[in-house]
Amino acid sequence: MKKERNMWLDGIMGLAVGDALGVPAKFSSRDWLTEIPVNDMCGYGTHPVPKGTWSDDTSMTWAALDSLREGYAPNLMADKFCEWFFAGKYTPHGRVFDYGNATKDALVRYRSTQNPLDCGMKDEKSNGNGALMRILPVCLYCYSLEKNEKLAAEDSIDIIFEATAITHAHLRSKLASALYYFVCCAVLEEDDMKTAVADGLKKGFEFFDKTPEYAEELKNYDRLRDIENFADLPHEQIQSTGYVVHSLEAALWCLLNTNNYADSVLEAVNLGGDTDTIAAIAGGLAGLFYGYDSIPKEWLGVLARCKELEAACTDPTKAEEHSYEYISIMPKRRLRNYTKIKLFLETLLEKETDINTKTLINYMLQKNERSYKEYLEMLEDE
Ligand SMILES: [Mg+2]
DSSP: OOTTOOHHHHHHHHHHHHHHHHGGGTTOOHHHHHHSOOOSOOOOTTSSOOTTOOOHHHHHHHHHHHHHTTOOOHHHHHHHHHHHHHHOTTOSSSOOOSOOHHHHHHHHHHHHHOOTTSOSBOSTTOOBSTTGGGOHHHHHHHHHHHHTTSSOHHHHHHHHHHHHHTTBOSHHHHHHHHHHHHHHHHHHHOSSHHHHHHHHHHHHHHHHHTOGGGHHHHGGGGGGGOHHHHHTSOGGGOOOSSBHHHHHHHHHHHHHTOSSHHHHHHHHHTTOSSHHHHHHHHHHHHHHHHOGGGSOHHHHHHSTTHHHHHHHOSOGGGSTTOOOHHHHTOHHHHHHOHHHHHHHHHHHHHHOOOHHHHHHHHHHHHSOHHHHHHHHHHHHHO
C-alpha cells in the first residue's frame, strides 16, 4: 500500500467527488457535453439539487463502509442499505434520489424476507452498475484483510460476489465487481496507472479463467484483456451507459487516458450518459492512485456533508465493534481450515434442533480431519 496514506479517505472521497460532478449532467448526451463540457462542480441540471450534491453511489458506498465496522456480513450490509433507501440515512440532504430499479426491487424484497443471500436480482437484464458503484469499501476491506493474512484471495472473491449479489446477483455483475477489486489492489500497489490497470485485470482474468463456468460470461469483458489496445480505442468506441460492462470499461478507459485525479473524473463525466456513476467508479480508483490531496480543494469545499463523510473514512477493521464472525464460517474457509470447520459444526450444533442432524454433526465432530473434508465434499456434491 502507498505509504502514509489513508486509502479509505483517498478512495471514498475520490468516488464522492466524481459522483457529485456527474449528478447535474446525468443522461446528457456526449455531443452536448462536447459543446458545453463540465469542468467544475455545478448545481441543478438533471436533478433539482444544489452544487456539490452526490447521489445513490456515495450513499450506498457510505452505508457499505458503515456496515463493515461490525465486520463483513451480508445482512448487516443490507440493513444499512435499507436505512438509506427507506429512511434517508447517508443522503446529502435527507432525500433519496437517482437509485436504480434492481436496487429498489432487491431492498424491497430484503425488507420482507430478511434474506440478503436471496434478494438480489438474478436476471440478465438486471446488470446495471448499481453494485459496482458501491463495492469500493468491500474491495478495500478485503485488500486490507488479505494484506494482514486474515483472508485468502478466494475468500475475498466470495465476499465481493456475495456483497454484489445483495442487489445484483447475476454473474456478470459479480464479475464486474471482482475485476474492479483486482484493479483496486493493483492501483494500491503500483506506481504507474496503466501498469496497475493492466496488472489488476491480468490477475483477475487469470483467477476467473480457472473456472470453466465463468467462460461464457467473461466474454463480455474481452476488450479488457488487451489493455494496450483498449486504452487506444477512440472515444466513439467507449459506451457510457449504466450497463455494468459499459460502465466498467468507460471508467477504466478514463483512467488509462488521463494522468491526474481531476482529468480522470471530468473525462468520465464528459462521456455523457450515466455520468455520476462512471465518474464515481473512476473517481474511486483515481482517488486511491493519486491520493486525497490531489482532489481539488474547491470541489471538496462545496461537497455536501464533506466533513462528516471525511470523518467516516476510517479503517472499519479498527472499529471497536468489529468482528470476523461471519467470515470465519464462509464455505471456502471451512474447506481449507479444519479448526474452523470444527467451530462451524459446533455452532451448527448449538442452533440445530433436528435430532438426526444433531447426530450427524456429533458424529462428524468425533471424526478426524480427513472425515471433515469428506463430509464437506459430500455436501458440495449435493
Ligand atoms: Mg447516482
